[in-house]
Amino acid sequence: MTHPQWHIAADDRITLSGALDRLTVPDLWSYIQQWAPQSGGMELSLERVDRIDSAGMVLLIHLIEHAKKQNCHIMLSFVPQQLTMLFKLSNAESLLADHIK
Template sequence: MTKGNWQKLSSGSYELAGDLTRDTVPGLWDDLQTLTFEQSSLTISLSGVLRVDSSGMVMLIHLLEHAKKQNCHIMLSFVPQQLMTLAALSSAEELFLGHI
């Protein structure tokens, strides 16, 4: 297991890396839900994500909603196939539309 981590790359660019699983999401979400989004849009790279399970998928959905409530649109880049498969199996693909 690799702890999930959140890193700012530049002004409007962030990266999520490591495992986004039921073991790592609670600690990561504690950090993410305190974020305030000052810009109207930003990009989050998932290129460093090693594993993602349904907990990780739900955390990302909540992150998109958290940003939306602050008038910030998030675009996800380098989305792992594992996440897209989970979204399809969970009928949650629609929640990611416009963010990939």
């Protein structure tokens, strides 16, 4: 099972790439819902994300919740400034405070 935007770099590291927007999120979310974390903690690198909108932000929030249900804690790394601004504008900072490196 593979997806062009979801790259498992190691047992505890995943990289997302490309755009995370209203056009790409539905397909990516369908894929992610089938993902089962293999460890209790994962780093999710956003270093290769080119663009992110509110749909991408919601995807990340749901991904964190999906992982929590499977006893996995996700830490976001290389969080783009655009996403940080979306968190602030949406008052979602408190939801993600423990998930940003």
